[in-house]
Amino acid sequence: MKNVRSLLPAVQCQPVLALILLAALAGCSRKAEAPPPAGPAEVGVYVLKTQRQAFTTELPGRTSAFLTADIRPQVGGIVQKRLFTEGATVKAGQVLYQLDPSTYQAAQASAQATLARNRATAGAAEVTAGRNAELVRIDAVSKQLNDQSQAALAQAQADVATAQASVETARINLGFTRITAPISGRIGTSAVTPGALVTANQTTALATIQQLDPLYVDVTQSSAEVLRLKRDFAAGRLTRSGPDAARIRLILEDGSRYAREGRLQFAGLSVNATTGAVTLRATVPNPDGLLLPGMYVRAVVEEGVDEDALLAPQQGIQRDAVGRATALVVDAEDKVVRRQVTVGRAVGNRWVVQKGLNAGDRLLVEGSMRARVGEKVKPVTVDVPEAPTGAGAAPTGAAGSAPAATGNMPAAAGTAPQAAAAAPAAAR
Incomplete structure (x- = not known):
């Protein structure tokens, strides 16, 4: 019995050692079967291209009557x-x-009677002057008498003219x-x-009449924006919009769009010293009388056209710690490169790129968290649908027409993009 008990610990340890050995072998097997390192990260890129882009701006304004007449007697x-x-x-x-016309009817009758009397006097004076003119040739009357009769005739004729004017005045007053x-x-x-x-x-005034079709819309814009727009035209960054350059559209107080387009008539010739703004006046058809004088509206005005605008999706543009705009681009070797860029206004969900990017560049728009600058990636071309440009959008349905841009400017570091008004056709 003693020998049997001494063997029990050794027998009990053998299963434990076997389990440890199996676990070690399994660990070595799993280590040998570990997957190979992952390949380049897959990212979405958008290929940049230039396009013809029309720019608009949204300006505040008020409507006023096309014609106004105060009725006074x-x-x-x-x-x-x-x-x-x-x-x-x-x-x-x-x-x-x-x-009540009675007083003026009497005045007209009196003037007509005076005219009749003066005409009779003028007739008698004409007869006398004619007779004396014949007699003076044969020395039957003196030259002085003849001269007096001619003067009397002229005076009588002047009295007739005065009486005629009085009759006309009385007629006009009666008509009033x-x-x-x-x-x-x-x-x-x-x-x-x-x-x-x-x-x-x-x-x-007894009453006031207002002509409401068409209607005037007076809008204001910053003189600084007018200056910027003039410089853009002078530098060739913008061109005229052609026959539609003076076209405007209205957004009403409730946010709805007015169905009919208007036309710019003129821009103010001077800047308001108090507000620093220039006034633009447009006419808008109003056949159904929907618009009334004094209504607040927002006018969407076309500024100009950039024939080679480079538009980048906004999700492809970031801000660094100091607020500079940057973009990740996949180069020809499929490596990620960071570029510092300069962007201008917003066009829907895109920025207008001024510097730092070129047509044909592959802008990283998806999977930026998986990409590292300098590392290779697997680029996949994706399409970024254009978002509506909102109130400042020009219609793009016509063939060959350019999509429009609102007057938005890029936001500062860490902030969302904010809209900033741009100057319209006053620079024209």
Whole structure:
């Protein structure tokens, strides 16, 4: 029994040693079967190319009536009738008020009577002057008498002309008792009612007429932006937009787009010393009367065209610690290279690249976390859809037309891109 007990520890240790040996062998096997090192990281690249790009800017503005006429009486009198409906559309020449005409009718009759008397006097003077002219040739009357008769005739004829003018004045004043609309448009509220006494050229207008189709839109822009735009044109960075250069579109107060396009009429000739801005005026058709004077709008104005704009997707442009714009590019050897770039305004989800990148460069836009500068990668060309350019976008549906850009500028380090207004057609 003693010998049997002495052998038990040795027998019990043998399974443990076997397990340890098997584990060591398995570890060596797994180490021998370890996978080979991974290949170059796969990244998405976007191939840059130049394109024709139209640029727009969005400017604040207000609408104003195309024509405005304050209705005031040109003669005094009592208002007998109001002959229009407040708020209605009136036509030029339409009678709006009727004043009491009796006083002016009497004045016209008196002027006509005076004219008749002066004509009779002139007729008698003409007969006398003619007779004396015949008699003076045979010395039947003196030359002095003949001269006096000729002078009397001339005076009588002048009195006739004066009387004719008085008749015409009386006729005009009588016509002024019918107050008519000088322009076509919508008429506002009436400041007087029948029975009111009005005077010639009084300060208070009887009513106001506004022509609302077309409508003016007055917008303002920074003089600094005008200067920048002029320099871009002078340097050849921008060109004129052609026949559509003066085209504008409106965004209304509720954010909706106005369906009809307008045209720029002129740019201000001077800068407002208080605001440092230049005023632009445009006309916009308003046949349905949707726009009213005094409305706040935003006008999208075309600036110009860059014939060789280089647009880079925004996800391919980063900022370094000091705020400089940088980009990762895959070179001809499929190695990642970091470049410092200069970008301008935003076009939807893209930046306009001014320096640092060229057409044909492969910009890294996907998988940048897997890429290291100087290391080889496996580039895969991807397409980055263009995002809508928002309110400042020019339509691109027409063949050969250029997509538009808003007047956005790149953001500072660590901030999101912010929109900055750019100067429009005032530089034209």
